[in-house]
Amino acid sequence: MIEVFLAPAPWNDPELFGEQVISGLATGSIYALLALGIVLIYRSTDVVNFAQGEMAMFVTFPMWSLTLAGFPPWTVIFIGIALGFALGGFIERTIIRPVEDKPPLSVVVVTLGLFVFLNSIATWIWAQGELPKVFSTPFEFNSVDVGVARVTTHSIGILVAALAIMGVLYLLFNYTKLGLGMRATAHNPGASRLMGINVGRMLMLGWALAGAVGGLVGMLVAPITFLFPSFMLAVLLYAFAAAVFGGLDSPPGAIVGGFFVGVAENLFGTYTPSDILGPEMKLPLTLLLLVIVLLFRPAGLFGHVRTRRV
Amino acid sequence: MLKIEGIEASYGPVKALHGVTIEVPEGGVVTLLGPNGAGKSTILRVVSGLLRPTAGRVEFDGRRIDRRSAEAIVTMGISHVPEGRQLFDEMTVHENLMLGAYTRHDSDGIRSDIKRLNGYFPILEERREQPAGSLSGGEQQQLAVARGLMSRPRLLLLDEPSLGLAPLVSRDIFRILRQVNREEGITILLVEQDATSALSFAEYGYVVETGRIVIEDASDKLKEDENVRRAYLGY
Numbered sequence: 261m262i263e264v265f266l267a268p269a270p271w272n273d274p275e276l277f278g279e280q281v282i283s284g285l286a287t288g289s290i291y292a293l294l295a296l297g298i299v300l301i302y303r304s305t306d307v308v309n310f311a312q313g314e315m316a317m318f319v320t321f322p323m324w325s326l327t328l329a330g331f332p333p334w335t336v337i338f339i340g341i342a343l344g345f346a347l348g349g350f351i352e353r354t355i356i357r358p359v360e361d362k363p364p365l366s367v368v369v370v371t372l373g374l375f376v377f378l379n380s381i382a383t384w385i386w387a388q389g390e391l392p393k394v395f396s397t398p399f400e401f402n403s404v405d406v407g408v409a410r411v412t413t414h415s416i417g418i419l420v421a422a423l424a425i426m427g428v429l430y431l432l433f434n435y436t437k438l439g440l441g442m443r444a445t446a447h448n449p450g451a452s453r454l455m456g457i458n459v460g461r462m463l464m465l466g467w468a469l470a471g472a473v474g475g476l477v478g479m480l481v482a483p484i485t486f487l488f489p490s491f492m493l494a495v496l497l498y499a500f501a502a503a504v505f506g507g508l509d510s511p512p513g514a515i516v517g518g519f520f521v522g523v524a525e526n527l528f529g530t531y532t533p534s535d536i537l538g539p540e541m542k543l544p545l546t547l548l549l550l551v552i553v554l555l556f557r558p559a560g561l562f563g564h565v566r567t568r569r570v
Numbered sequence: 571m572l573k574i575e576g577i578e579a580s581y582g583p584v585k586a587l588h589g590v591t592i593e594v595p596e597g598g599v600v601t602l603l604g605p606n607g608a609g610k611s612t613i614l615r616v617v618s619g620l621l622r623p624t625a626g627r628v629e630f631d632g633r634r635i636d637r638r639s640a641e642a643i644v645t646m647g648i649s650h651v652p653e654g655r656q657l658f659d660e661m662t663v664h665e666n667l668m669l670g671a672y673t674r675h676d677s678d679g680i681r682s683d684i685k686r687l688n689g690y691f692p693i694l695e696e697r698r699e700q701p702a703g704s705l706s707g708g709e710q711q712q713l714a715v716a717r718g719l720m721s722r723p724r725l726l727l728l729d730e731p732s733l734g735l736a737p738l739v740s741r742d743i744f745r746i747l748r749q750v751n752r753e754e755g756i757t758i759l760l761v762e763q764d765a766t767s768a769l770s771f772a773e774y775g776y777v778v779e780t781g782r783i784v785i786e787d788a789s790d791k792l793k794e795d796e797n798v799r800r801a802y803l804g805y
Binding site: 437440441443444447448450451452453454455456457458564 | 618619620639640641644645649650652656657658659660661665668669670672673717721
């Protein structure tokens with residue numbers, strides 16, 4: 261039989277297939293979380309935040325410094341989440357608020373500017389000495405057998421952390437008054453003001469939550485990719501793909517999209533036909549799949565086509 | 571109860587109000603008539619704090635409110651049911667009502683208010699878990715009014731509640747509004763294009779044209795007025 265795949269076919273090596281799916285779900289949950297941050301901001305302020313990944317990076321670097329100073333890993337994670345929350349809220353108040361009612365393109369340029377700004381500052385402060393830097397994980401990199409495959413404890417930790425965050429956000433949005441107010445603001449800010457909702461505070465909170473989730477993502481990714489100023493770029497690209505795939509205005513869409521992209525990326529990387537395409541084609545192939553989906557569902561799987569009444 | 575004195579307001583460079591003075595007595599029903607774009611909705615937007623006037627003052631219960639935020643004004647007891655209803659279409663009827671009560675913290679009171687409003691608007695109970703956008707026009711208007719009442723206002727600002735509704739449906743809405751006014755003692759300031767319904771509903775009316783009050787009088791007198799009849803009542 262001719263070898264079609266780079267790797268043994270799934271039916272010949274089910275263990276490898278299982279490993280790829282599970283580690284795909286783990287990286288997928290990373291994409292899902294970052295995509296969730298993008299969706300949170302898009303829904304509440306109609307801004308596509310290109311700086312989402314750099315905000316995460318800008319949290320991860322100081323946390324690396326804290327680790328060097330001897331803080332325990334879990335403490336670092338929680339401080340990082342709090343810092344991300346503060347950073348997101350601060351950015352909304354100072355940089356986004358003044359351009360909120362300006363044309364979308366101005367806002368896009370502002371978030372791109374923020375991207376470059378955060379990246380340069382981080383390079384200036386932290387990118388001295390040896391790069392990339394090692395970032396430790398509270399989950400360790402031990403290999404465990406989960407029945408169908410062997411995966412690292414860090415992957416499992418990522419998956420559990422991501423599911424926990426998604427659960428918390430779900431409860432916040434659906435079962436609390438604050439969540440009700442945030443959803444209302446996302447749907448109709450004008451009417452929300454008439455309900456007595458402090459719309460400005462809700463928008464700031466949306467950015468703060470996105471910042472917190474982003475900070476966590478940065479700290480979970482850094483142990484795998486190592487830490488350097490542009491380490492979030494590839495993740496951001498996949499997260500955007502996930503968000504668009506699921507529908508930019510749909511949080512469940514971001515999650516499904518993230519897992520889908522993560523698994524697809526891994527499977528394409530492993531099982532591309534070896535004599536035509538190499539594993540480096542995994543990104544284009546994943547994106548091609550997205551384009552095909554978008555051809556049939558232009559607003560993404562769970563997104564809403566925005567109708568304009570005239 | 572509500573005193574608007576010489577307010578001016580503009581949208582960017584366009585001046586929409588040129589010194590408008592209106593008074594609404596406690597428990598009363600007052601209407602603003604006038605053609606499209608005359609500034610009627612703008613007056614309501616100024617009262618509810620969505621738009622800041624460039625001159626003049628607005629007083630509610632003797633307290634100046636024209637510099638306050640929309641949230642503060644809702645808390646003081648003014649509720650604005652805006653033009654085009656502005657419901658949260660993708661959220662359920664129940665969620666819309668809960669949003670109406672956003673400034674309140676008495677969950678028992680909110681629950682009993684929803685029950686009481688279901689008496690006025692039985693259809694909302696039936697549609698409780700449906701998205702607001704799936705309701706018919708008349709049902710949506712009922713929901714908009716009910717949502718407006720959920721903040722327990724003492725003054726209700728209503729912007730064209732009959733717009734786009736069949737005459738029978740709109741008569742129903744006005745019947746409920748009259749009930750609300752009489753039974754709950756809620757003061758109403760109504761903006762309406764349908765002058766016939768408005769003047770039979772309200773006790774006092776102002777006619778607004780290009781950002782100014784041109785006539786004001788008791789509804790009965792306005793109905794007799796030659797100009798009002800020709801321009802707005804069509805006979």
